Amino acid sequence: MKLYSIETGNFMLDGGALFGVVPKTMWQKKYPANEQNLCNLAMRSLLICSCDRTILIDAGMGNTMPEALRKYYYPNGSDTLIDSLASHGFLPDDITDVVLTHLHFDHCGGAITKLPDNTCECTFKNASIIVSEDQWDAALNPNVRERPSFLKDNIETIAASDNLQLVDEDIELIPGVVLRLFDGHTAGQIIPYIQCHDKTLVYTADLIPTAAHIPLSYVCGYDIYPLLTIQETEAFLREAEENNMTLFFEHDIQVECCSLHETEKGIALHESFSLEKFISSE
């Protein structure tokens, strides 16, 4: 199995929304914000190559967001999904599976391409698009809180494709890649667990968006069920620490991967490192 970190660009979110009820005096020590209180976040995908499958986990924001909305999210950085794939020698048509952890715009937008005539198509024509059934229902019938995150072009283009594959329980996608479902951030968020030799890498998506979100009270203001997020995160961190799993962060602009250890204040970041280091320490 081969793993590649795929940077797709950055965007900004309000730090207060990102860290929920935690006061800025506390969270700003863990994650920097600019003078407008905005935190810059990566949109980091993961590419998994195993035998005849080339699996992309999440796809960044892409180009489907209407201009009127883009100004609130400050897309920045020179990386793009297509260029990052190309830098590792992959073309869009090489991708066999796109796992979308959920359908918020910063996770699924790159799987859809808006053409110059304003119509949209799937970016990866040969790929199954894997989404959980609960997330698909949430996107089709959004609640008021989440509605702005499900962009019409993204959802309608996926709905019109023949490649959507819904999962309704934890599954082993291929040997060594298990998809598990979590509900605190949004209904049916997929968290991929990747077995690489004798070690496990977990793509934490919006369950733990950045390393600063490891302490249990640092729950995102966007989560639909914050108390459930705490329960899920506590069980997740316990299992991850006990089994020496490595966390891979989609949104942390500084920290790509980390290990965990138990402290008197609970489970905490032990060491941070790059995916390359994780791979080379096999």
Ligand SMILES: [Zn+2]
């Ligand atoms: Zn999200």
